Amino acid sequence: MTEKITVALAGNPNVGKTSIFNAITGSKQHVGNWPGVTVERKMGKRKHKDIEMQIVDLPGTYSLTAYSLDEIIARDFIIEEKPDIVVQVIDATNLERNLYLTTQLMELGTKLIIALNMTDLALAKGDSIEVQKMQEFLEVPVISTIGSRGGGIEDLLDSITEEIHRTRTNENVFVYDGEIEKSADELGNVLADDPYYSHYPSRWFSMKLLEGDENIIKKAKESGNYPQIRKILQRTDADSFEAKIADQRYKTIQTMLRQVCNINTDHLSGSDMVDRVVTNKYLGIPIFLSLMWAAFEVTFTFATPFMNIIDIFFGWLAETASDVITISWLASLVGDGMIAGVGSVLIFLPNILLLFFMISLMEDSGYMSRAAFIMDKVMSKIGLHGKSFIPLIMGFGCNVPAIMATRTIEDSRDRLITILIAPFVSCGARLPVYVLLAGAFFGRDAGIVIFGLYALGIFVALISAKLMRSTIVKGEDTPFIMELPSYKIPTLKGSILHMWERGKIYLKKAGGIILIGVVGIWLLASIPAPGSGGTFASEEIYGTTDSMIGFIGQIIEPLVAPLGFDWKIAVALMFGVVAKEIVVGSMGVLYGVGDNEDSLTEILAAGAMTPLAGLGLMVFTLLYVPCFACIGVIKRETGSWKWTVFQLLYGTGLAWIFAFVLYQVGSRIGLFA
């Protein structure tokens, strides 16, 4: 009979935890979110020696305090879900800080195995580690692994299967100084009296109380004998205990390290040398920008042929469907609605895959932290983290992968704000709208106008970030404490896996929303307006006054009239939610010139619209509701309809206000008249 066990993978960030996870589970993994939050949870399965293991990848943490969501998730999982075994992945080149987390995991009283990862690098660096001695000292199994090449994984699995049937507890390994121990004992006695606590490892609970851990104190307050606990705590000074506990953990680690390893500190590593260049005072920023250019070119320019393939294929499919299906409304539904909808989901896939491949290279190599280090000063001015810079830059290509790229930002509030402001960065799909309108109305000055729109987008994004930081996404600034890990050569397998995972998430989670949106717009454009007498889904009424969308356009005309727009513009903007470049195409249809952009330019320039209203339309296009694909990923990445709707209303509200002020003030003072 097979036995089923749960194995949790814990460890610091940047220790190769993901490569160990990948090596154990292979392709059998599932990515989702932790319940109630948008922190990602990866799970996988592996069968070894008749034992079926469910592997849960905990968030990478340096400690187990209550100050960060990641840390709370990791420790709650260990305490509440009680995995059968916890494997801590340790970076062998960076033992001291990694073992700090070990001390805390041990106090949790869980069964622990240490995967001493990157042993090859430690060796190359000139360190020597006596694994056997380390094992004796820590009293837990220590297994050498090389995650990137799958080395030591079998040994690790063997060790898990052995350890699972052994009884042992790791409590009390670390002994603190007299005063702390005395208070911990007293607390332990009180806790032992109340069955309420039997769920928690008592020593860990006492230590956390002594450290003044808010989360744990809150839990203690719910119990009957809290007054007794409070009495003990009042005698102690949590602030000094906290420093002492951290200090003594590190001291114990140092004592052990002196006996088990010999670390070569006497050399300038390759990482230090690379850092001298890429964080150089004069060259650091230019190098960063040129690497951004490279990432941008690969993501957007190199993607073109693949996007064309998808485009042509779905165009052909839609046409074939229309030819084959003889019922005309059904042909239109399948062709213009559903197939076009699926196409509009898939068209972003090349961008997303390539961007995540590039991001994975930057993250796995260690450059991402340097990028954040270099750009942090700029981003901190608007209350964000250096890591927010890259998603915003990528937004110039397309907001969809940009919003997905916010996954690299650890702090949830920074991430939320970055997602909410990303749609204001003017993406490539908006450019055709600007080119047409600016060309029609401003002729030789079109370049300046377009540049101004890009600048306005950045301005609105920055101001919004600042505004949101001080209002709706308030809270003290997260301290900026970031490790700059040593550089590693990324593995192709790791990057491809990461890229594939993102692509899958996009298709699964955002695809549905995009599809519904596109088909919804098709319905509106195909249902005849009340009283028009048109035929459902006939070519004659599609998107015209005789269709529902035209009808709605006329109803909402008074809303957009103060901006200098008529109902046709209102309809074109509604179509624009499918994809912003469609604004141009639908204006062509509505002004009766079809696909011919030159004629559209002529009609507009001849006075179908004033230049001022044209400028207003460009501003409106920049700021209003992003496209369905964007809405889909905002929902997926914020995990909340509330924030998604907020972004839509906020953006559209801003668009309206900007266009309103521009048109009203502009026409008073005779701007472009």
Next chain:
Amino acid sequence: MEQHYGKTEITFAALAGVLYTILGMYHIAEGIGIDIGIYEGMAGSLFIPGDILGGFCLVVTGGVFLYGFKEMMQGINAGVSFLYVGILMSLLFMMVYLLIMGGNLLDSFIVPQDYEGWSIMETFRPGIYLGILSLAGILYWKDRFSLNEVLVFREGA
């Protein structure tokens, strides 16, 4: 302390630095419409496009080489790291240009109507032929770029 570079490193940094900087500036000049060619059609014969951003990247790469040249001339041992990073950067840009070239070629089969009269050489760029220099460099110094996952330059200063 033992010196970790010699005349080869210094010469390479100077040569690559000058070539990348000049050709990069030429890209930028073409991009803003100033003809700095010495002879008629010089930009075309060197495959230089009007490309401000691409030119900027080449200038930055040149700058990294020249900074290394300056430090090595001053006798700073770690100055050689600028040479190594410069080589890695130029190879990266070479790769990007080759990808774009490949992408264009692929695109010309997919939408041939957009590519009438087009030849693959139209996407050939200085970033590609200059990269050959760095390719030679990485082969010559291959023992310094350890592939041991970590970029350990074995003869680190």
Next chain:
Amino acid sequence: MKEKTLNFIEPETSVKVLKVTGQKSSRKRILDMGLTPGTRVEVIRRAPLGDPVEFKLKGYNLSLRKKEAETVLVEIIE
């Protein structure tokens, strides 16, 4: 020997941590990262725009904004 806060230390200087002050949450994180009293810290460099600052301690590299570095009391090791 004079006490200083870590943000005032020039690059390429070694210091010893005396005390971490500041708000509870950031103090705890700084301690967890190993800036416990007595730890030797090297100031490596400032970012190109002057902030944040990179440090080396316990064999790894860490960066803090000046705002966080200000909460770390240190003395210079001669």
